[in-house]
Amino acid sequence: MRELLVDIKALSLEMVTLDGVARVLNGVNLTIHRGDLVGLVGETGCGKSVTAMSIPQLVPQPPARYSGGEVRFLGENVLEKSAEELRRLRSRHIGVVFQDPMTGLNPVFSVEQQMVDALLSKQDLLAATTLGRRWLPSSRMQRRHAQERAIALLRRVGIPEAEKRIHAYPHEFSGGMRQRVLIAMAIAGRPDLLIADEPTTALDVSVQAQILRLIAELVREIDLTVLLITHNMGLVAQLCNRIAVMYAGSVVESGPVRRILREPQHPYTRGLLQAIVTEKTGRGTLQGVPGSVPSLYEPPPGCRFAPRCQEARPQCTAALPRLRQSAPDHQVACVLYEE
Ligand SMILES: Nc1ncnc2c1ncn2[C@@H]1O[C@H](COP(=O)(O)OP(=O)(O)OP(=O)(O)O)[C@@H](O)[C@H]1O
Numbered sequence: 552m553r554e555l556l557v558d559i560k561a562l563s564l565e566m567v568t569l570d571g572v573a574r575v576l577n578g579v580n581l582t583i584h585r586g587d588l589v590g591l592v593g594e595t596g597c598g599k600s601v602t603a604m605s606i607p608q609l610v611p612q613p614p615a616r617y618s619g620g621e622v623r624f625l626g627e628n629v630l631e632k633s634a635e636e637l638r639r640l641r642s643r644h645i646g647v648v649f650q651d652p653m654t655g656l657n658p659v660f661s662v663e664q665q666m667v668d669a670l671l672s673k674q675d676l677l678a679a680t681t682l683g684r685r686w687l688p689s690s691r692m693q694r695r696h697a698q699e700r701a702i703a704l705l706r707r708v709g710i711p712e713a714e715k716r717i718h719a720y721p722h723e724f725s726g727g728m729r730q731r732v733l734i735a736m737a738i739a740g741r742p743d744l745l746i747a748d749e750p751t752t753a754l755d756v757s758v759q760a761q762i763l764r765l766i767a768e769l770v771r772e773i774d775l776t777v778l779l780i781t782h783n784m785g786l787v788a789q790l791c792n793r794i795a796v797m798y799a800g801s802v803v804e805s806g807p808v809r810r811i812l813r814e815p816q817h818p819y820t821r822g823l824l825q826a827i828v829t830e831k832t833g834r835g836t837l838q839g840v841p842g843s844v845p846s847l848y849e850p851p852p853g854c855r856f857a858p859r860c861q862e863a864r865p866q867c868t869a870a871l872p873r874l875r876q877s878a879p880d881h882q883v884a885c886v887l888y889e890e
C-alpha cells in the first residue's frame with residue numbers, strides 16, 4: 552500500500568466578506584498517495600485553489616475561516632500547526648507553482664539572488680545535495696554551493712546556458728522560462744508534494760506542453776507527488792493517474808483517470824466530459840452542463856448541483872450526499888449511487 556500523503560476530511564471553509572459569509576468549502580474529501588499525479592478539475596470558483604492552498608495553509612485568514620474538518624499531511628493535522636511548523640512544512644515538504652509566473656518572482660532581484668536566497672533558507676537541504684555535506688563551514692561557501700545548486704536546478708528544468716542566464720532578471724525571461732524557474736524553485740527542497748495551480752494557463756499551447764512534460768519527468772525522476780489544478784480535462788487525461796472533480800465546494804467524484812473517463816458516474820462529471828468532446832470549453836462555461844454555478848452566499852440546500860442536474864430527484868435537496876465508494880477505488884457523491 553502506498554503512503555498516504557494528504558488526507559483532507561470533511562473540510563469546510565467560509566469567506567467572510569463585505570457581502571456576507573460565503574460557504575466556499577462544503578465538506579471536501581480528498582486523498583493523495585505518494586507518487587500520485589492528481590488532477591483537480593471543476594468550473595471556476597468551485598474551490599479548487601482554496602482546497603489545494605489549504606494543504607500548506609496558504610489561504611489568508613481572514614477573510615477565510617475554517618469551520619470544520621481536517622487537513623492531514625503525513626498524518627498530522629496542518630490546521631493545528633504553529634507558524635514555525637508551517638514554515639518548515641512549506642520549505643521542506645510542499646512546493647507550490649502558481650498560474651502567473653510573474654507573481655512568483657520579484658522583478659527587482661535577479662533570478663540568481665532569488666534562487667540563492669530561497670536555497671539558503673532551506674539550509675539543511677544543502678546537506679542533502681550531491682556534495683553530501685552535513686554542514687558547511689562559512690557563509691561564503693554556503694552561498695557558493697547554493698549558486699551551484701541553483702544552476703544545476705535551472706539546467707534540470709531546461710534553461711539553456713543556465714550559468715549565464717541565472718544572472719538575468721525575471722523580465723528578461725519569457726513566460727515559459729519564468730515558469731521553469733518557478734518549478735526549479737518549487738522542487739529545490741525536493742518536496743514530497745508539488746501543488747501546481749493552473750501552471751500553464753498563462754502560456755501558449757506549445758510551451759504548455761513542454762512545461763507539462765517537464766512536470767511528468769520530474770514525477771518519475773525525483774519521486775514527486777503532484778496535485779495539478781486545471782480547467783483542462785484533456786490535460787488531465789494525458790498526464791494524471793487520478794482525478795478529483797469539484798463542484799461548488801465539494802469533491803463530487805474521484806478515482807483513477809482511466810476509469811472516470813470511461814465510466815463517469817456523477818452527472819456533473821458526465822457533463823464536464825461531454826463539454827470537451829463537443830466544444831472547446833471556455834473558462835467557466837460548459838456546453839454539457841446548462842446553467843451556472845450557484846451563489847456560495849446562499850447555496851441551494853442538499854446537493855449543490857441539483858438545480859442544474861437533469862437527473863435530480865426530491866431527495867437531492869434534502870441532504871448533501873456523502874462521498875461514498877461506488878466501486879473499488881472510485882468515489883462518488885450522488886443519490887443515484889446510494890443503495
Ligand atoms: N481572498 C478571498 N476573499 C473572498 N473570497 C474568496 C477569496 N479567495 C477565494 N474566494 C472565493 O472562494 C471561492 C472559491 O475560490 P477558488 O479560488 O478556490 O476557486 P477555483 O476553483 O480555484 O476557481 P478558478 O478556476 O477560477 O481558479 C470563490 O467563490 C472565490 O470568489
Ligand SMILES: [Mg+2]
Nearest residue numbers: 599600601748
Ligand atoms: Mg483557482
